[in-house]
Amino acid sequence: MSYDEPCMEMTLYLHDILYDYSNSTSNSTASLIVAAAIFLLILSCTATVAHGRRFVRSYDEPCKEMRLYFHDILYDYSNSTANSTSAAVTKPTALSTAVSKSGYFFGRMVVFNDPMTEGKALPPSLEETAVRGQGLYLYDKKEDYNAWFAFSIVFNSTAHRGTLNLMGADPLAEKTRDISVVGGTGDFFMSRGVATLRTDTFEGFTYFRLQMDIKLYECYVL
Amino acid sequence: MSYDEPCMEMTLYLHDILYDYSNSTSNSTASLIVAAAIFLLILSCTATVAHGRRFVRSYDEPCKEMRLYFHDILYDYSNSTANSTSAAVTKPTALSTAVSKSGYFFGRMVVFNDPMTEGKALPPSLEETAVRGQGLYLYDKKEDYNAWFAFSIVFNSTAHRGTLNLMGADPLAEKTRDISVVGGTGDFFMSRGVATLRTDTFEGFTYFRLQMDIKLYECYVL
Amino acid sequence: MSYDEPCMEMTLYLHDILYDYSNSTSNSTASLIVAAAIFLLILSCTATVAHGRRFVRSYDEPCKEMRLYFHDILYDYSNSTANSTSAAVTKPTALSTAVSKSGYFFGRMVVFNDPMTEGKALPPSLEETAVRGQGLYLYDKKEDYNAWFAFSIVFNSTAHRGTLNLMGADPLAEKTRDISVVGGTGDFFMSRGVATLRTDTFEGFTYFRLQMDIKLYECYVL
Numbered sequence: 001m002s003y004d005e006p007c008m009e010m011t012l013y014l015h016d017i018l019y020d021y022s023n024s025t026s027n028s029t030a031s032l033i034v035a036a037a038i039f040l041l042i043l044s045c046t047a048t049v050a051h052g053r054r055f056v057r058s059y060d061e062p063c064k065e066m067r068l069y070f071h072d073i074l075y076d077y078s079n080s081t082a083n084s085t086s087a088a089v090t091k092p093t094a095l096s097t098a099v100s101k102s103g104y105f106f107g108r109m110v111v112f113n114d115p116m117t118e119g120k121a122l123p124p125s126l127e128e129t130a131v132r133g134q135g136l137y138l139y140d141k142k143e144d145y146n147a148w149f150a151f152s153i154v155f156n157s158t159a160h161r162g163t164l165n166l167m168g169a170d171p172l173a174e175k176t177r178d179i180s181v182v183g184g185t186g187d188f189f190m191s192r193g194v195a196t197l198r199t200d201t202f203e204g205f206t207y208f209r210l211q212m213d214i215k216l217y218e219c220y221v222l
Numbered sequence: 223m224s225y226d227e228p229c230m231e232m233t234l235y236l237h238d239i240l241y242d243y244s245n246s247t248s249n250s251t252a253s254l255i256v257a258a259a260i261f262l263l264i265l266s267c268t269a270t271v272a273h274g275r276r277f278v279r280s281y282d283e284p285c286k287e288m289r290l291y292f293h294d295i296l297y298d299y300s301n302s303t304a305n306s307t308s309a310a311v312t313k314p315t316a317l318s319t320a321v322s323k324s325g326y327f328f329g330r331m332v333v334f335n336d337p338m339t340e341g342k343a344l345p346p347s348l349e350e351t352a353v354r355g356q357g358l359y360l361y362d363k364k365e366d367y368n369a370w371f372a373f374s375i376v377f378n379s380t381a382h383r384g385t386l387n388l389m390g391a392d393p394l395a396e397k398t399r400d401i402s403v404v405g406g407t408g409d410f411f412m413s414r415g416v417a418t419l420r421t422d423t424f425e426g427f428t429y430f431r432l433q434m435d436i437k438l439y440e441c442y443v444l
Numbered sequence: 445m446s447y448d449e450p451c452m453e454m455t456l457y458l459h460d461i462l463y464d465y466s467n468s469t470s471n472s473t474a475s476l477i478v479a480a481a482i483f484l485l486i487l488s489c490t491a492t493v494a495h496g497r498r499f500v501r502s503y504d505e506p507c508k509e510m511r512l513y514f515h516d517i518l519y520d521y522s523n524s525t526a527n528s529t530s531a532a533v534t535k536p537t538a539l540s541t542a543v544s545k546s547g548y549f550f551g552r553m554v555v556f557n558d559p560m561t562e563g564k565a566l567p568p569s570l571e572e573t574a575v576r577g578q579g580l581y582l583y584d585k586k587e588d589y590n591a592w593f594a595f596s597i598v599f600n601s602t603a604h605r606g607t608l609n610l611m612g613a614d615p616l617a618e619k620t621r622d623i624s625v626v627g628g629t630g631d632f633f634m635s636r637g638v639a640t641l642r643t644d645t646f647e648g649f650t651y652f653r654l655q656m657d658i659k660l661y662e663c664y665v666l
Contacts, residue, residue: 109331182609185401185416333553
């Protein structure tokens with residue numbers, strides 16, 4: 001957290017801009033003209049306004065961070081419809097089928113409304129989970145699993161109300177993948193940042209869990 | 223509008239950094255060393271550069287706001303193809319059908335090119351409307367209507383030329399829903415903000431109208 | 445590049461805030477009270493912090509720019525599956541078919557994993573191209589070609605590692621179209637900007653090449 005630390009330093013140069021009132025009004029010979037004073041200012045980044053919101057930009061330390069687990073339970077025509085939280089919305093593409101019947105799902109698009117939790121355990125009541133990931137992902141590689149996400153995290157709890165909006169590439173072959181937090185609303189008004197994804201578990205085609213480490217570097221704080 | 227008001231205040235501390243020229247060059251005993259002057263600066267946020275663009279960040283008052291109505295006329299196989307401005311692009315998902323035949327369209331994806339207007343009335347010529355919403359929405363809840371949007375607002379009038387790009391969750395059960403303005407081009411170069419959606423009317427499955435209150439809090443102004 | 449130039453100028457007004465130490469402690473009559481000194485500050489925008497990242501906002505000159513060519517090779521059921529880099533994932537919509545059999549593909553959604561190159565030539569090995577565009581585009585006009593993009597540019601070379609995330613409208617009838625760079629990761633950590641698209645070539649339905657001029661106006665620089 002960078003709230004109590006300076007988040008910006010600036011060097012300001014002033015050139016002969018202080019008018020010398022004393023020369024003509026006194027016998028003092030002191031020259032007040034500052035030829036080239038160098039001001040090293042440490043901005044505390046507290047920018048208060050009438051209604052109280054302030055902007056925090058941090059460079060290396062996030063102004064807000066959290067870890068959430070993303071549970072995707074894909075309906076496969078046989079598992080529980082009550083538990084399923086996502087569904088493929090497209091048929092296998094001709095290209096995907098031509099390349100390989102089992103395939104890596106090139107072109108498959110999945111719509112999800114997935115529970116997100118602070119711990120790894122699946123919540124007892126999926127429908128009432130207070131944090132949800134809502135949006136779509138798609139697969140876009142012929143010879144491997146490679147995904148792309150665009151979705152919102154919707155918070156609806158006493159701790160947080162609001163949304164974060166994210167998008168980015170998810171190349172599953174990499175151990176960690178970074179996507180962008182491109183905006184936010186409510187408690188996350190106008191936020192931006194980066195979310196790091198890790199595959200925490202992958203159980204066949206009907207369940208995977210991602211660890212999402214969300215770090216915001218631009219915050220508008222009330 | 224925050225153009226004429228201060229949009230940031232800062233308190234800067236200066237510590238003994240003014241060199242005292244007078245001590246050694248005159249008989250004045252005046253000490254110019256400012257021990258700990260506290261500067262309360264009111265930044266006017268006017269940041270002019272050679273070519274003329276300036277950046278405005280506002281905290282509580284948007285630097286730009288507008289209200290637009292979004293008209294979605296979904297083709298349902300029987301209504302006018304000339305008037306229709308959107309179409310479902312996916313078949314009902316297996317999950318959606320398994321849960322309920324009439325359903326809440328879990329997984330349905332709709333592509334739209336919808337007229338957007340300042341008043342509530344549908345424009346006489348849908349095709350020539352100067353402001354359009356272009357992109358997609360999808361439904362992502364099994365037991366209720368819950369949508370997610372990603373789209374551009376394309377302005378092509380004498381008043382505005384350019385685009386705003388938006389994404390976010392649209393839980394229809396809430397009276398108002400906030401989505402993010404994540405970027406802009408042309409007159410809205412690099413803008414960011416929040417758009418608040420209200421369902422203004424909902425007529426069966428072939429027409430709904432959303433009121434969108436768009437507030438930009440980051441503007442690059444020419 | 446604006447790194448060496450001032451990227452922000454501010455005029456600060458100070459009102460009677462310098463305490464005059466000399467009045468009571470010396471016989472000098474010089475008044476140090478600055479009645480209304482006007483400080484014209486030129487901020488150099490170098491904001492260094494412990495770990496070394498700094499933020500650069502530029503108004504008219506991008507802090508980073510590059511030109512890339514985007515090659516889309518659509519599988520049409522007959523061309524090479526090895527070379528194809530994109531696939532339609534939806535069937536023709538009822539609206540699209542009703543309007544015109546050949547049509548402008550209203551509602552067609554295409555998933556792509558397209559090579560992006562610095563030169564115009566298609567790379568010899570499509571799969572190993574170090575810069576790729578991954579995501580989706582869709583067509584959204586009944587009586588013309590009009591597209592909408594949401595995708596990531598994934599850099600995986602010695603020159604750059606990281607991603608840029610983009611979205612925006614692509615009305616093909618316009619000579620140039622601007623879309624938003626809404627975020628970035630890795631070397632492009634937290635970047636924002638604008639990408640200008642030009643259709644460089646269009647060969648039937650199976651190949652088109654876009655010229656993308658990417659200009660970032662917000663950079664976090666290490």
